[in-house]
Amino acid sequence: MEADDDEYVRPQVSISSLQDLLISEYKLKIINYAELNGHEDRNYRIFCEETESTEHKSDSSQDQCESVCTRNSCSAIQTGVCSKYEYVVKVMDLVHSENFSSRSERIQMQMKVQDHLLDCGFVCPKVVPSSSGSVVQRFVTSEENVHYLTYMTKYIHGSTLFDIAPLSTETLYEVGSLLAQLHCSLKVRT
Numbered sequence: 001m002e003a004d005d006d007e008y009v010r011p012q013v014s015i016s017s018l019q020d021l022l023i024s025e026y027k028l029k030i031i032n033y034a035e036l037n038g039h040e041d042r043n044y045r046i047f048c049e050e051t052e053s054t055e056h057k058s059d060s061s062q063d064q065c066e067s068v069c070t071r072n073s074c075s076a077i078q079t080g081v082c083s084k085y086e087y088v089v090k091v092m093d094l095v096h097s098e099n100f101s102s103r104s105e106r107i108q109m110q111m112k113v114q115d116h117l118l119d120c121g122f123v124c125p126k127v128v129p130s131s132s133g134s135v136v137q138r139f140v141t142s143e144e145n146v147h148y149l150t151y152m153t154k155y156i157h158g159s160t161l162f163d164i165a166p167l168s169t170e171t172l173y174e175v176g177s178l179l180a181q182l183h184c185s186l187k188v189r190t
Helices: 015-026 075-079 100-119 169-186
Strands: 028-036 042-050 086-093 137-140 147-154
Touching: 015 028, 015 042, 015 086, 015 137, 100 147, 100 169
Parallel strands: none
Antiparallel strands: 028 042, 042 086, 086 147, 137 147
16 A cells, blocks of 8 residues: 555554564553544554563552453453553554654653643543553564554543533533643643
8 A cells, every 4th residue: 555745544553463562562462452543543442461470560440450351251341340451552654754753752742741631630541661661662563564653551431522422511511621621731831
């Protein structure tokens, strides 16, 4: 699939390539997944199990999970209750966007904004570093030798505005209020 330089092509990533990345960088094995909506990038909600013990997954939300996911059954996938090993993996194309350094810097800036919003009390995806401690991975698919940037965050349960349509006046007011709080939190203070 070729494209003009001005045309953006969404990444074409097989689940086996994604699995290779997760095993090598995060020591996780996919037991189930779903592709999420995305405009330019690919986003996958993944349910995983550890392939070996890792330190970066020890937070209090994991301790609340009573079910243990296994390869063939996971009550968490069916009920949506357990978020112990539930993540979002974002895959970005390098060919038709920026180079690795500038794209990586932009992602790191977005992560700093998310951390700031977390500090301000907003619910935001928390970035999950790889087993080596890096937050942005460069990975090459085995099938087509294509370069991508990826990073992983904890999955946050909730509903999108699309899910609750039609929107009531109350809901629109709450969204506007939240947007105002967000705007104030991101204001540069001098």
